[in-house]
Amino acid sequence: MPPEQPPEPAEQIAATLAEQGWCVTDGFLAPLHISQLRHEAQQRWQAGRFRRAGVGRGEDLEVRDEVRTDRVDWLDPNDLSASQRLYWSQLEQLRLAINRSLSLGLYELEAHLAVYPPGTYYRKHLDQFRGIGERTLSCILYLNDAWQAQDGGALRLYTDPDRPELSELILPEGGRLVTFFSARFLHEVEPATRERFSLTGWFKRRS
Numbered sequence: 001m002p003p004e005q006p007p008e009p010a011e012q013i014a015a016t017l018a019e020q021g022w023c024v025t026d027g028f029l030a031p032l033h034i035s036q037l038r039h040e041a042q043q044r045w046q047a048g049r050f051r052r053a054g055v056g057r058g059e060d061l062e063v064r065d066e067v068r069t070d071r072v073d074w075l076d077p078n079d080l081s082a083s084q085r086l087y088w089s090q091l092e093q094l095r096l097a098i099n100r101s102l103s104l105g106l107y108e109l110e111a112h113l114a115v116y117p118p119g120t121y122y123r124k125h126l127d128q129f130r131g132i133g134e135r136t137l138s139c140i141l142y143l144n145d146a147w148q149a150q151d152g153g154a155l156r157l158y159t160d161p162d163r164p165e166l167s168e169l170i171l172p173e174g175g176r177l178v179t180f181f182s183a184r185f186l187h188e189v190e191p192a193t194r195e196r197f198s199l200t201g202w203f204k205r206r207s
């Protein structure tokens with residue numbers, strides 16, 4: 001079988017990022033692949049592997065209810081399942097395309113599964129930690145089946161740093177990949193009425 005061909009190739013995402021700094025791509029991975037990733041995430045969630053997500057890094061990492069109440073489970077790049085490896089290799093294609101066209105020198109991916117149980121949220125934030133410029137591109141892949149607007153849980157992305165009244169509401173529908181430059185775009189996750197699964201990654205740049 002030929003390798004899976006994403007409908008919107010990595011080059012297209014790189015071009016959109018160059019133009020506007022953010023991009024929403026539907027069907028980035030095939031539905032079967034998304035349902036495998038979702039089932040694995042659900043198994044890991046039921047097995048108790050997820051932890052309350054913190055804010056900050058290293059010794060400054062703290063759990064802060066007023067900022068975020070989701071749970072995360074970091075992926076170990078040396079211990080990936082087959083479907084996680086396929087995700088990793090598709091993002092590697094994206095990394096190479098972006099480095100070719102934008103000369104960003106992205107070099108490493110860090111990623112975690114996230115679950116937002118009903119009522120949980122992540123308030124308005126930037127993905128870059130203060131004073132540390134390593135996290136350069138945020139990549140969020142949604143794993144949910146048949147998400148409806150009334151389920152809540154939208155990602156609100158503030159699309160123009162100079163016009164805070166402008167934002168896009170993006171539903172976490174399975175197969176949808178949202179990419180944006182981590183230092184530029186504030187965003188928040190609204191509470192949902194059902195469990196919301198995602199796979200969130202950041203490409204880092206040598207600082």
Ligand SMILES: O=C(O)CCC(=O)C(=O)O
Nearest residue numbers: 122127140155189198200
């Ligand atoms: O899941 C989302 O839509 C966004 C998650 C997020 O902002 C984060 O983990 O930093």
Ligand SMILES: [Fe+2]
Nearest residue numbers: 125126127187
């Ligand atoms: Fe974020």
